[in-house]
Amino acid sequence: MLAFFISIRFIDVIDIFLVAFLLYQFFKLLKDSIAIYIFIGFFFIYLLWLIVKALNMEMLSLILGQFMGVGVIALIVVFQQELRRFLLLIGRKYFANINIHFIEDIIKAKSTIHTEQNNQIIDEIIKAIKKLSQQKTGALIVVSDFLKLNSFAETGVIINGEVNHQILLSIFFKNNPLHDGAVIIHRHKILAAKVILPINNELMINENYGTRHLSALSMNIETDVPVIIVSEETGKISVANNKTIKQVSDEELRKMLNKMNF
Numbered sequence: 001m002l003a004f005f006i007s008i009r010f011i012d013v014i015d016i017f018l019v020a021f022l023l024y025q026f027f028k029l030l031k032d033s034i035a036i037y038i039f040i041g042f043f044f045i046y047l048l049w050l051i052v053k054a055l056n057m058e059m060l061s062l063i064l065g066q067f068m069g070v071g072v073i074a075l076i077v078v079f080q081q082e083l084r085r086f087l088l089l090i091g092r093k094y095f096a097n098i099n100i101h102f103i104e105d106i107i108k109a110k111s112t113i114h115t116e117q118n119n120q121i122i123d124e125i126i127k128a129i130k131k132l133s134q135q136k137t138g139a140l141i142v143v144s145d146f147l148k149l150n151s152f153a154e155t156g157v158i159i160n161g162e163v164n165h166q167i168l169l170s171i172f173f174k175n176n177p178l179h180d181g182a183v184i185i186h187r188h189k190i191l192a193a194k195v196i197l198p199i200n201n202e203l204m205i206n207e208n209y210g211t212r213h214l215s216a217l218s219m220n221i222e223t224d225v226p227v228i229i230v231s232e233e234t235g236k237i238s239v240a241n242n243k244t245i246k247q248v249s250d251e252e253l254r255k256m257l258n259k260m261n262f
Contacts, residue, residue, distance in 0.1 A: 121163045121188055122257045126250060128168035129228060129237055138232030139172045140182035140197065140216055144225045145260040148186050152219075156181055156195035163190055182215075182227070198222055205245065209238075216240035226256065 049064040125141070132139045142149065157178060161167060163185055171193045172179045181194035197215040200222075205214055216227035217240045226241040238247045239256060248256070 117188055118258070118260075121185075122254060124163050124165045125168070125185070125228075125257065126254055127165035129230060129253065130250060131165070131169055132172060132230045133235045133237050136232060136235040137172050137174065137230065138212055139168075139228070139230040140212055141168070141228040142182055142184045142195070142197070142219060142225055143228065143257065143260065144184065144186045144223075147223060147225060148191070149184055149223065149225065152195055152197065152223075153184050153192035156184075156192045158192050159190050161190045163188060182219075197227075209245065213238065213240070213245055217243070217245055226260075228253065 045064065046068065049061070049068055052061045052064060125143070129139075129141075142152075167190060168183065170176060171183055171190075178193040182197050183193045184191040184195055197219045199211070199215045200218040201214075203214060203217055203221070205217060210231075210233075212232070213229055216229045216238075219225065219227050220240040221243050226239055229238045229240065229245070230236075231238070236247055237249075237253060238245050239253065241256065
């Protein structure tokens, strides 16, 4: 036993840690969807294959071996969306943060102007949200500080306009042809309106929520970008963020937006 532990190299420990880390991150993406059961099923078939090989059961080992041979391709097809979100998570969470901090160090002299611009944009968003809530006007606003979300913006009408509460109110006005869909705000611009957001029908949400909330949560899970929701029925304000939907107050919404870099 002692000889076994002595034979373990430091690189082996790192190898085990990295594999565990990747599996954990992938599991976090799968746990809220039906895909987790497919993954568990595939994992058990893999364990069965290993046992069959160890017992030298040649025929069953050959059959399972053929299945495992195409298993990787099958997994890529089945977990296409999950793999996309996994890669996005890695790129956004780690590389993007390094990149952002590096850029922030370079433009530190401009930080005061940047903060004032952020506060102004947040004020305009809050004004619009409060008014929409009072009027019980349904709304979806995607707020992205890093990802431009061009593929989603192209499903709607490109605006590229300044963030202004009056413009936001006019977009979501019921007789406006742009009101049906979401608005994407990227950096300091209203990027697009009438945007079609993805809907993942596998997600389980509170029965009090409707399609607007489901599409907001689907968008957040797929892109890791927060989505603000105003309920048309109740006027309540919610935010889809960190894979959950939470009802928020004006101040809670402001705190969340303050953590972002427009």
